[in-house]
Amino acid sequence: MNRDHACCVPDAGKPAAAHAAPATVPVSPVAVRADLIALAACEFRMGTDSGDGYRADGEGPARRVALGAFSIAAHAVSNDDFARFVRETGYVTDAERGGWSYVFRGFIGTVPTDRIRGVSSEAPWWVAVEDACWLRPEGPGSGIENRADHPVTHVSWHDA
Helix, strand or coil: CCHHHCCCCCCCCHHHHHHCCCCCCCCCCCCCCCCEEEECCEEEEECCCCCCCCHHHCCCCCEEEEECCEEEECCCCEHHHHHHHHHHHCCCCHHHHHCEEEEEHHHCCCCCHHHEEEECCCCCCEEEEECCECCECCCCCCCCCCCCCCECCCCCCCCC
16 A cells, blocks of 8 residues: 555455455536535544554544535445446446455455455454455455345445
8 A cells, every 4th residue: 555645444464455446437517416415514533543543544643623614415425326327427436446355354255265354463354365345345256236225335436
């Protein structure tokens, strides 16, 4: 992972290079959702000073953060929502381009060992699995067929 652009996954060494900042990808405009909630500008305390925070991902130290006003969806983006976005724009995620993504150890099930690229030394509950992406959330053999209304996963900060 490019440490200047750390996002929401721990660094596991070699596989992380695939998650460096992607090249600029043109995206077609998509209709704005009607269920956006406007949030006022504010300041808040973010992060932790405990040893449990992963500093490279911005989890520490605790600090004051100022945010400008913005709007956010009332609900997470579902697999159906994301699939529609991909159909309309042709977008390809970081995980798809890189060929792998981190999967929570408890969810990898029967992933063949030759598809496991490594385990995070900082957070061993994250396993780098080849072919894991939003369409295959637990890696090869998994899918989203019965998860249309579940939140999409394996969407990086850059993808969002």
